[in-house]
Amino acid sequence: MKSPKMSRDVLFVPLYLRSFNVSEKIIVTLLIFISSVTVSLIPFACALTNTAEPTTNSIYSSEAELWRVFG
Secondary structure: OOOOOOOOOOOOOOHHHOOOOHHHHHHHHHHHHHHHHHHHHHHHHHHHHOOOOOOOOOOOOOHHHHHHHHO
């Protein structure tokens, strides 16, 4: 992935300034696509693995049931 514009004294050249051949463009595109699909699937994976039922409090249908709990 070396660009003909790069000199030996330059440590970093941003991707948008480099010249890529076709195979490198395909590899970069595939890496971006795979990483974006992976990151977008994280919420679904977390939702599927966290299947614990939420705890709920009982709701009393009348005041008499509520006073019966208190005695």
